[in-house]
Each structure stands twice: as structure tokens, then as C-alpha cells.
Amino acid sequence: xxxxxxxxxxxxxxxxxxxxxxxxxxxxxxxxxxxxxxxxxxxxxxxxxxxxxxxxxxxxxxxxxxxxxxxxxxxxxxxxxxxxxxxxxxxxxxxxxxxxxxxxxxxxxxxxxxxxxxxxxxxxxxxxxxxxxxxxxxxxxxxxxxxxxxxxxxxxxxxxxxxxxxxxxxxxxxxxxxxxxxxxxxxxxxxxxxxxxxxxxxxxxxxxxxxxxxxxxxxxxxxxxxxxxxxxxxxxxxxxxxxxxxxxxxxxxxxxxxxxxxxxxxxxxxxxxxxxxxxxxxxxxxxxxxxxxxxxxxxxxxxxxxxxxxxxxxxxxxxxxxxxxxxxxxxxxxxxxxxxxxxxxxxxxxxx
Amino acid sequence: xxxxxxxxxxxxxxxxxxxxxxxxxxxxxxxxxxxxxxxxxxxxxxxxxxxxxxxxxxxxxxxxxxxxxxxxxxxxxxxxxxxxxxxxxxxxxxxxxxxxxxxxxxxxxxxxxxxxxxxxxxxxxxxxxxxxxxxxxxxxxxxxxxxxxxxxxxxxxxxxxxxxxxxxxxxxxxxxxxxxxxxxxxxxxxxxxxxxxxxxxxxxxxxxxxxxxxxxxxxxxxxxxxxxxxxxxxxxxxxxxxxxxxxxxxxxxxxxxxxxxxxxxxxxxxxxxxxxxxxxxxxxxxxxxxxxxxxxxxxxxxxxxxxxxxxxxxxxxxxxxxxxxxxxxxxxxxxxxxxxxxxxxxxxxxxx
Numbered sequence: 001x002x003x004x005x006x007x008x009x010x011x012x013x014x015x016x017x018x019x020x021x022x023x024x025x026x027x028x029x030x031x032x033x034x035x036x037x038x039x040x041x042x043x044x045x046x047x048x049x050x051x052x053x054x055x056x057x058x059x060x061x062x063x064x065x066x067x068x069x070x071x072x073x074x075x076x077x078x079x080x081x082x083x084x085x086x087x088x089x090x091x092x093x094x095x096x097x098x099x100x101x102x103x104x105x106x107x108x109x110x111x112x113x114x115x116x117x118x119x120x121x122x123x124x125x126x127x128x129x130x131x132x133x134x135x136x137x138x139x140x141x142x143x144x145x146x147x148x149x150x151x152x153x154x155x156x157x158x159x160x161x162x163x164x165x166x167x168x169x170x171x172x173x174x175x176x177x178x179x180x181x182x183x184x185x186x187x188x189x190x191x192x193x194x195x196x197x198x199x200x201x202x203x204x205x206x207x208x209x210x211x212x213x214x215x216x217x218x219x220x221x222x223x224x225x226x227x228x229x230x231x232x233x234x235x236x237x238x239x240x241x242x243x244x245x246x247x248x249x250x251x252x253x254x255x256x257x258x259x260x261x262x263x264x265x266x267x268x269x270x271x272x273x274x275x276x277x278x279x280x281x282x283x284x285x286x287x288x289x290x291x292x293x294x295x296x297x298x299x300x301x302x303x304x305x306x307x308x309x310x311x312x313x314x315x316x317x318x319x320x321x322x323x324x325x326x327x328x329x330x331x332x333x334x335x336x337x338x339x340x341x342x343x344x345x346x347x348x349x350x351x352x
Numbered sequence: 353x354x355x356x357x358x359x360x361x362x363x364x365x366x367x368x369x370x371x372x373x374x375x376x377x378x379x380x381x382x383x384x385x386x387x388x389x390x391x392x393x394x395x396x397x398x399x400x401x402x403x404x405x406x407x408x409x410x411x412x413x414x415x416x417x418x419x420x421x422x423x424x425x426x427x428x429x430x431x432x433x434x435x436x437x438x439x440x441x442x443x444x445x446x447x448x449x450x451x452x453x454x455x456x457x458x459x460x461x462x463x464x465x466x467x468x469x470x471x472x473x474x475x476x477x478x479x480x481x482x483x484x485x486x487x488x489x490x491x492x493x494x495x496x497x498x499x500x501x502x503x504x505x506x507x508x509x510x511x512x513x514x515x516x517x518x519x520x521x522x523x524x525x526x527x528x529x530x531x532x533x534x535x536x537x538x539x540x541x542x543x544x545x546x547x548x549x550x551x552x553x554x555x556x557x558x559x560x561x562x563x564x565x566x567x568x569x570x571x572x573x574x575x576x577x578x579x580x581x582x583x584x585x586x587x588x589x590x591x592x593x594x595x596x597x598x599x600x601x602x603x604x605x606x607x608x609x610x611x612x613x614x615x616x617x618x619x620x621x622x623x624x625x626x627x628x629x630x631x632x633x634x635x636x637x638x639x640x641x642x643x644x645x646x647x648x649x650x651x652x653x654x655x656x657x658x659x660x661x662x663x664x665x666x667x668x669x670x671x672x673x674x675x676x677x678x679x680x681x682x683x684x685x686x687x688x689x690x691x692x693x694x695x696x697x698x699x700x701x702x703x704x
Contacts, residue, residue: 023382026398028428030375046378073439076380077432081623084429090619121683228640263631267442271433272627279615288580331473 028079029098034148038140039109044102045145046071048079049153050086050095058318059348063097064158065149067141067182069110069167071100078162078274085278088323089289093282094314096160097153099145105130109137110166112173112202115195138174142181158312160281162186164270168221169194172244175219176206183312184218184281188273189226189266192240200240203247212253216311218281219248222273223260237266255309284309287316289327296339299324318348380431381450386500390492391461396454397497398423400431401505402438402447410670411700415449416510417501419493419534421462421519423452430514430626437630440675441641445634446666448512449505451497457482461489462518464525464554467547490526494533510664512633514538516622520573521546524596527571528558535664536570536633540625541578541618544592552592555599564605568663570633573597574625575612589618607661636661639668641679648691651676670700 029048036043079098086095107128114132119125161182163171168190175185226237245258257280261269287302307313321344328337381400431450438447459480466484471477513534515523520542527537578589597610609632613621636658659665673696680689
């Protein structure tokens with residue numbers, strides 16, 4: 001064995017023995033880097049694919065996409081939640097691809113106007129010098145990130161934008177400036193106090209001009225118990241959210257839910273807020289498998305009703321149909337089994 | 353280059369180019385295999401370490417452990433949740449190690465007695481032939497799994513057992529037979545109807561004999577809206593849980609919460625139940641960082657109060673103290689900063 005050969009050989013051995021010793025990791029996604037021309041920087045994106053995405057036993061499916069701001073904070077629990085809630089037979093939502101967007105300059109990206117504020121705790125410090133870049137950031141989402149996701153993953157034409165605090169402010173601003181970009185918007189305890197409540201004025205202007213929001217748009221707003229926060233930070237967080245609520249409810253043209261969380265503060269409300277939000281956005285998606293044995297047509301009726309509400313066609317997934325078929329077979333509901341076999345063959349022609 | 357050398361060389365190249373192309377994965381845990389003598393089988397265990405576990409900037413810390421039944425179903429969202437809820441400065445719970453236990457023979461492991469039942473949907477099918485092995489399974493937990501975890505990971509002497517359905521039945525049974533094994537028990541929609549409500553009888557017997565449960569034990573029970581389920585499956589799920597609730601509340605010797613989820617069914621209640629459960633178990637853990645600037649002693653008072661309730665000493669983590677120090681420094685609270693610097697040096701002597 002010459003020495004170079006020996007060196008390589010030992011390296012190979014080392015490599016294999018290391019990988020042999022390593023425990024199997026549990027992974028929930030992968031990181032991708034996108035070079036953004038619009039933002040003139042590289043952006044790190046965390047991508048989660050639902051459990052069935054690479055299932056060789058079913059036809060390749062397309063999935064709605066949830067764009068999640070502050071990705072580094074919310075990605076782990078959000079993806080666990082969306083997978084769990086999408087599990088048949090009690091699925092509260094469709095399986096979704098989740099795209100977490102990691103921050104670089106958070107204030108720059110998420111705020112709609114240039115505005116500054118003296119720190120309420122230390123007036124010597126001026127905050128938010130880099131604010132006002134949200135229009136650029138939404139262009140990045142629409143013109144660079146979404147095409148990247150659609151090109152590399154199988155996406156259905158339904159998307160959600162979810163943010164918290166400045167991220168909630170951003171989501172509301174996108175709804176006002178580009179309502180067509182997303183189907184549903186989630187704003188957890190949004191910072192609508194921003195720049196003398198500039199988005200409240202903008203909402204009023206929008207409704208004066210357009211009378212109503214486009215059809216089939218959903219907005220979910222959570223509100224934390226910020227009494228303590230308002231006192232300490234001199235903030236009108238609560239008042240701005242409540243003013244906004246009144247305007248939106250009066251307009252009546254959004255599929256809108258506002259929920260106040262008595263036991264949550266600004267920093268903790270995202271977790272239950274995001275759960276409550278998907279339950280609201282996808283309300284009507286869950287169907288009752290047990291009722292289907294007697295009335296198999298109910299499935300398509302339920303999906304038609306939900307699709308009408310969502311403004312996009314949702315069909316029962318192949319995985320759900322397989323679950324239904326197994327249920328009917330196990331319990332001897334032969335007629336219903338035949339019905340769903342036909343439906344499955346129609347929706348999902350067999351893989352060769 | 354001889355041919356063998358060439359072959360190895362090409363393999364090496366291939367290996368490196370593959371690993372170079374692979375995206376960085378986002379991982380939340382690792383799988384371990386334990387050979388159980390008690391169960392006479394290999395068991396797959398999923399282990400999640402909290403974010404700071406391997407942080408080289410802090411002293412190696414010890415963490416409470418949450419043992420999660422039906423690991424393969426609950427691990428992903430549970431670990432995301434516990435990390436999020438443990439994030440300073442608004443931590444609702446301490447950072448925890450989460451140990452998910454994957455099923456092999458679920459009914460065997462989780463049921464306390466041998467009992468059978470005809471399928472309510474198809475009376476020709478007899479269910480639960482393999483039931484009644486829970487005493488063996490709890491011995492596995494106590495004598496094999498816990499020592500394995502303590503030996504391989506840095507654990508604090510505080511542990512939680514969490515289960516759903518048969519897993520909830522199991523958790524209640526462990527509380528009745530070995531209350532000293534865990535500090536807190538979570539039973540999501542537990543199958544207390546099991547074997548003619550054998551655990552209801554057992555609870556009555558326990559209380560007749562012992563008068564009360566040991567000090568500092570916590571039990572959380574969630575209940576789904578099973579009206580539909582009861583109708584279809586001829587089950588007395590709801591009635592059994594409510595009977596149990598009455599007995600436990602009357603005894604008054606547990607730190608006990610029962611919560612009914614109007615909008616959840618048996619298959620979906622675990623998610624909000626597990627969230628509500630940790631909020632209850634660790635109630636009093638969250639401290640208000642803003643109040644600490646004026647009254648730094650509050651931190652130790654809060655922790656002393658929580659420790660008293662939990663029956664175990666909990667101290668502010670080094671990570672939380674660092675967060676507090678940064679907050680005091682950023683906002684010019686010099687006196688408080690000094691106070692917490694002293695506290696930190698006392699609790700966490702510097703790493704050499």
C-alpha cells in the first residue's frame with residue numbers, strides 16, 4: 001500500500017465508522033439560501049415538507065404554502081403543529097409546506113414607514129433607525145421567494161402569511177397594499193401603534209376607496225393581555241388593535257376573527273395564536289369519517305363547501321382517501337368502500 | 353493509479369460531493385435503541401435536548417425530563433412547544449429534555465388489566481386481546497429507561513409523564529400504583545372506561561387506604577367533546593372521566609386541573625391539552641423581567657415560591673440570568689445589573 005493510498009483508505013474507514021456510530025437524527029426541514037436581488041443580500045429560508053410529500057405509495061401531491069415570518073423563532077413548533085393538525089382522519093387543515101423566513105434586519109423589513117421612537121426605558125436611545133423597508137421585503141416575497149418555492153416544490157395555489165408583532169404589522173400592511181398576494185393573513189398581537197397608527201389611517205383609506213376587501217380573504221388577529229406592557233412601555237398597542245378591530249368588523253367584507261388571550265403577554269401569544277389562526281382559516285375542513293359510512297357523498301359536499309369558502313378548490317388527499325378506505329374495509333362497509341375506491345381512482349389514477 | 357485505489361478514490365469523491373450538495377438539515381432530536389430485558393424487546397426512543405444543552409458559553413446545566421407516550425405521534429409538536437415556552441424572558445416553563453417513547457404493542461403496554469371488547473362497529477371482531485401489560489411497561493420506564501436517560505444526559509430530578517387515550521389511562525394508573533415515580537402526570541382524554549372503569553374503583557380504593565396522594569403531585573386531565581364518539585362507539589368515555597374528576601376534586605390532595613375542550617374530539621385534544629397541561633404544571637414559573645429592575649430580589653422569591661409548590665428546587669437558569677443582565681445593561685439599570693451579576697457568579701461560577 002503506498003502512503004497516499006493508505007491515507008485515503010484510512011480516511012474512508014474513519015468516515016464510515018463515524019457515520020456508523022452517529023445516531024439517527026430526527027429532522028423537520030432544511031435550510032436554503034436565496035440570493036435576493038431586491039434586498040441585495042442572501043436570505044436564509046427554512047423549508048418544511050409535510051409527512052406525505054415524499055411518500056412513494058401515493059401520487060405526487062401539491063400542497064398549500066404557509067409563509068412564516070421570524071422563522072428562527074416559530075419554525076419548530078409551527079411545523080409540528082401543522083403536521084399534527086393535518087393528520088387524518090381528524091385533520092383540521094390540509095397538509096402544508098411551511099416556509100420560515102429568517103431575519104436579517106427585522107425592523108427594516110417589517111415596518112411600512114420610516115419612523116423613530118425614543119426608548120421608553122432609556123430616552124437616550126433612539127430606536128428603529130432602519131425602519132420603513134416593508135415594500136421591498138414584500139417584493140422579495142412575491143417576486144423571488146414564492147417563485148423559488150413554486151419552482152422547487154409542488155405547491156397548490158393557496159398561501160398564508162403569518163407574523164407576530166412587527167410581523168403582524170407587516171401582514172396587515174400586505175393585506176392593505178397587495179391583498180391578492182395571499183389567501184389568508186395572520187397577525188399575532190400586531191404593532192398597529194406603529195408611526196402614529198399609520199395602518200389604521202391606511203385601513204380607513206382603503207375602505208373609503210375600495211368599499212370592501214376582495215372576496216375570500218381571511219384575516220386572523222390575536223391580541224395579548226398587554227396591560228403591564230402598556231404601562232411599562234408607554235405603548236398604545238392595545239388601543240390600536242381594538243380600533244382596527246372595530247373598523248374591520250364594521251366593513252364586514254373579510255373572513256375575520258379577532259381573539260383576545262387573557263393569559264398571554266406580547267412575547268408568548270404567538271403560540272396559541274397560530275393554533276387558533278389555522279383552526280379558523282381552515283374551519284370546515286374537518287370531515288367526520290364515521291358519518292361517511294352511511295353517507296359517502298358527504299365527503300365531496302364538505303369539500304365543495306370548504307372550497308367555496310376558501311376561494312380555491314381543495315380535494316380530499318389520497319392519504320385521507322386511503323384512511324377512509326381502510327376504515328370502511330375494517331368495519332365491513334362494503335358499499336361505501338366501493339364508492340371511495342371509485343372516487344380515489346377518479347381523483348388519483350394509479351401510479352404505473 | 354491502480355484500479356483498487358481508483359475505485360476508492362472515486363468513492364471518496366462521490367461521498368464528498370454528495371455531502372457538499374446536501375442542504376443543511378434542521379434537526380430536533382435523535383433516535384436511540386434500548387434493549388429492554390423487562391419487555392424482552394428493543395425499544396426505539398426519541399430524545400430531544402433543549403436549545404442550550406450544548407451551549408459552550410454556559411456551564412453544563414441539568415434539565416427536567418418529560419416522558420412522552422405515543423412518541424411517534426406527539427414528539428415533533430411537543431418539542432417545538434416546550435422549547436418555545438421555555439424561551440426567556442417570557443418562559444412559562446423550564447427548558448426540558450423530552451423523551452418520546454415509540455410504540456410496539458400499544459394496547460399491551462398501556463392497559464392495566466386483561467380485558468376484551470367486541471368491536472362496536474363490527475361485533476365479529478374482538479379487540480384488545482393483548483391487553484394488561486402496563487405493570488411491565490412502567491417497570492421498563494422506571495428501571496431501564498430512566499436510568500438510561502440519567503446516565504447519558506444531564507437530568508434534574510423532576511419528571512413528567514404525558515399520555516393520551518390509553519396513554520392517559522396509563523398515566524393515571526402509574527399515579528395510583530407508583531405515585532413517587534413522576535412529579536406530574538398528564539392524561540389527555542384518558543380511557544377511564546377501560547374494563548368496567550377499573551381505575552375508578554382503584555382510585556376509590558387508593559383514597560380509602562391512603563386518605564390522600566403524596567405531597568406536591570400534579571395531575572392534569574383534558575377531556576374532549578366526545579358526544580359524537582360516544583354515540584357511534586357505545587362508549588362511556590365522558591362519563592368515566594367525569595366520575596373520576598368528582599373523586600379527585602373531593603379528595604383535594606392533588607395539584608389538579610381538569611379542562612373540557614368543547615371544540616376538540618378524542619383524536620385532536622392532545623395538542624391543546626399538552627399546551628394547557630404544561631402551563632398548569634409550571635404555573636408560577638414565569639417571572640416579570642421588567643419588575644426586576646426595581647426589585648431584583650423578586651426573582652429569587654418567585655423561584656422559591658415555585659420550588660415550594662413543585663417540591664423540587666428550581667433555580668434561574670444561566671441563560672435567563674444572561675438575558676436579565678443584558679436587559680439591565682441595555683437600559684442602564686446599573687444597580688440591578690450588579691445584583692444579578694453577583695447572583696450569577698454565586699449560582700454559576702465561571703467556566704475556566
